Amino acid sequence: MENRHLMLGNQAIARGLIENGCSLATSYPGTPASEILPEVVKWARDEHLQLHAQWAVNEKVAFEIAYTASLTGLRAVVSMKQVGLNVASDPLMSAAYMGNIGGFLIISADDPGPHSSQTEQDSRMMAMMAKIPVLDPDSPEQAKDMIAWGYALSEAFQIPVMLRPATRVCHARQDVAHGPIISLDRTPAFQKNPPRWAATPNFRLQLHHALEKKLQDISQHAATAPIHCNPEVIGDKAIVVSGVAAAHVREILKDLHLWDKISLYQVLQPYPLHTSFIECLEKNGSEILVIEETTPVIEMQIGNRRSVRGKIDGYVPAVGELLPEAIEKIVAGFAGVLSAPSISLPPAKPGRRPTLCAGCPHRASFFAIKKAAPKGIYTSDIGCYTLGMNLGAVDTFICMGAAISQAEGFYQALKNEPKRPDIIATLGDSTFFHAGIPALIDAVVQNVRFVLVILDNRTTAMTGNQPTPSSGRGIAGEPTISVDIEALVRGCGVKFCQTGDPYDVPAFISLVKTAIKFSRETGPAVVISRRPCLLDRTQPPETRPPVIRVHVTENCDGCHYCIQHFECPALVTDSDDAPVRIDPAGCSGCGVCIHVCPKKAITI
């Protein structure tokens, strides 16, 4: 155990990148991938390695930076969550055609469940669409191994390679061995080659031919071929697994005493599936069960599906995370044995829903917005402030930046109605930089009558307080240029742009009202709600607000307006009509609730 260390999956991935000579790493934060890049920076610092690591403004930019670095012969990586790959899908499709020189890895973390995402989409399908190979790890340990295999594959075939860890790999912890750090000692150089790097459609056709040839060869690449986990077993039934399902099934087969009865094949590279493996499965004629998350990528590559069980025939659920208890039942049913305990269990009680933290400036902003535009339409976005839904202050969200375009969609649809509602869009500072700017320019051009409230908490809060382009510091704390949000908003052509402090509730309500008036009469208005996130320890101490100790007086009649409309976790009560109390362990001392109580029962 000497050399083994307890590592989060994302730490193990980062360690794999460091051990395998990665020189440049980019990312945009998103659960479950957020910890990869910071861990790369930590390992590089601990091992005294030269490496450029940076958060990019969004996943598309992150992808293009890392991909292009690989054209100089260096090994590079871009990491993101699965919906981030949607944003980066444009360069992805082309990068597959052109290929790379130094190894280029795309880490796209999937979230079956979904636990912290808008969709359960399967990044392996994106790899298939782009026509690049994808590796599917079952554990932190294997994810680290796959970094080495991925770089070797990427350089052998000059093709981007995807690693697709799921939440249960990224956020699993395991004892993982350190390996040696390879010193590649490469000198980056760009060899001009316009037919490849600036390919016009004619050359693209040739590149596409070349890509198909690469895929044929990769489907015979020995190093990433499926593994027969129990090679002594040759029966009339076989189970094919990949990713986390492989980890579950190995344990379940042993627990059900089926390890020596049913062949288990683990697919390491779900796309392109190895040709000889498909032939072997089809020739054996045995009954096959395929278990994978979340789309039947392996299953659909098996041409003869007569004896194949899986997601396509509904044998395995197509929706949701494949939990081991569900897999156990499926495997037992396939094997014709009883699954272990078949007694009925009480259904799980629902847990607490997540909520904005006590003292969160977003809560104050939402309270003010609802006061200023009680009958408004509230479009919102991806971030902590999505939780404004609990407060009735978020009516819609789709994806990064859509708050602004949705506001425009509602405006264009409703603009000729006699009672046009006020439209208030909310999105965070990091999300504004990521995808809000083009939408805001569009809204200016079309003179959309709406108010955009930029919830500027000076950080990317939901994913763990990564810096934004206005933070003025990079991932390792190094100074960077700080982009001025007000100047940017004005540069987009917005004529009303004012900044306020949401903790100053009366003034902030008044500011939002002024902005609404402007939006009704003139055009788009932007309010910047500026107050740093309380969880962000990187903020200078002088920005921390003074602590205001509040208490509840006897004027509290138990109406619970504050709990229903403000939902601060530090406002608690013992029963449905009991007076409200302040939970001293939860209260941050922001003092905002003083302005919330209609009976003026919360005071200092």
Added chain:
Amino acid sequence: MELSVTPPIHQQIIVSGVGGQGVLLITRLLAEAAMMKECRVLTSETHGMAQRGGTVVSHLKVGDFSSPLIRPQAADGLLALKPENIAQYSRFVKPGGWAVVNSPAAISGYTDFSVISVDADTDARAIGNLKSVNLILLGAALSRTSEGVPLLFCNYPNIQAVLHQQYPDAPQTLEKFLIALNAGFSSCRFF
């Protein structure tokens, strides 16, 4: 010298609470303790949105496992930082297992496994550290046995050693954690 063969450690534990209470911390301390005992270890954790005050749960598996998740009725024990967590996760505890729950009163209604309640909130107030409920509950679990066998695969000195190993450069944090762990280990607020 007497030779005794101890069976390999094989334990599955669910740790639950509310985002911000420190479920991740005590899961990691237990996992590091497993490492010190030269055991294989796997955990699965909640990150992201649920960490904002929502229910969070960790699965911890010490020994020869490959899946990062515990199946229902397979956990040896449950550590619950909120009384409500027992209703949410009791289905994971195996018959004959145990639950150690932070609760101001005894918890009834569970017959298949033993439930030990400890008033960790009051203990936390007593040591003046309201955020220390997690380590108090861990300390309390380390002090308990079931039919003469300790509940956990590791003991109090193991966790002390892990804390010293993990926080060598943060003496104030280490001190706070050790005080909380001790407050739980020596708690008299059991039901």
